[in-house]
Amino acid sequence: MKIVCLGGSLRTESLNRRLMHYLARQCETAGHSTVVFQGEDLRQPLYEDGLPTPAPVEAMTTALREAQGVVIVSPEYNAGIPGHLKNAVDWLSVQRPSPWTGLPVLIAAASPGAFGGARGVIAWRATLANLGCWVAPGAITVPLADHSLAADGTPTEARTQAEIQRALQSFLGEGIPG
Numbered sequence: 627m628k629i630v631c632l633g634g635s636l637r638t639e640s641l642n643r644r645l646m647h648y649l650a651r652q653c654e655t656a657g658h659s660t661v662v663f664q665g666e667d668l669r670q671p672l673y674e675d676g677l678p679t680p681a682p683v684e685a686m687t688t689a690l691r692e693a694q695g696v697v698i699v700s701p702e703y704n705a706g707i708p709g710h711l712k713n714a715v716d717w718l719s720v721q722r723p724s725p726w727t728g729l730p731v732l733i734a735a736a737s738p739g740a741f742g743g744a745r746g747v748i749a750w751r752a753t754l755a756n757l758g759c760w761v762a763p764g765a766i767t768v769p770l771a772d773h774s775l776a777a778d779g780t781p782t783e784a785r786t787q788a789e790i791q792r793a794l795q796s797f798l799g800e801g802i803p804g
């Protein structure tokens with residue numbers, strides 16, 4: 627299957643970007659192909675009616691339409707979705723036909739905090755459900771991520787690795803129809 631991985635903050639050192647690359651590698655190890663959108667791909671002008679669609683948004687739209695699933699790896703900002711990611715989602719949501727409709731999505735988050743971005747996951751669920759996505763019931767959250775992720779995004783604790791594996795397998799194996 628083709629899986630789009632989308633997320634991280636705009637920081638080069640983003641913990642969420644690290645986690646996203648780990649998840650992409652895990653998808654590939656399981657035999658899937660991945661396309662990653664991060665950093666500058668997500669630095670789009672604020673959505674405004676009448677602005678031409680930026681080229682990276684067109685590229686993401688095409689990739690989402692071709693994908694069988696999406697993994698969104700998002701920082702939690704003030705218990706919600708960071709502005710750059712919400713803006714990218716909004717841009718994508720006005721493309722016709724919407725690339726979100728019926729798309730299976732797994733949400734993941736990493737945070738230096740104790741909750742691992744879990745409150746942001748709740749905000750994502752509401753937005754993605756409104757877009758007509760199929761949102762996986764499980765989510766991946768990595769707390770204390772400034773200590774619990776290696777430089778390449780691999781979780782340093784075996785238990786976290788196992789939890790991630792379970793969530794990914796459930797999403798890739800059972801979660802995606804067809």
Ligand SMILES: Cc1cc2nc3c(=O)[nH]c(=O)nc-3n(C[C@H](O)[C@H](O)[C@H](O)COP(=O)(O)O)c2cc1C
Nearest residue numbers: 635637640641642643701702703704705737738739
């Ligand atoms: C504006 C702002 C709001 C934040 N709010 C939260 C929050 O609600 N919960 C949380 O766990 N961390 C919060 N953080 C801390 C981020 O989780 C932390 O900066 C994290 O490293 C951001 O993800 P990144 O490493 O992928 O850039 C916030 C950070 C910023 C800049």
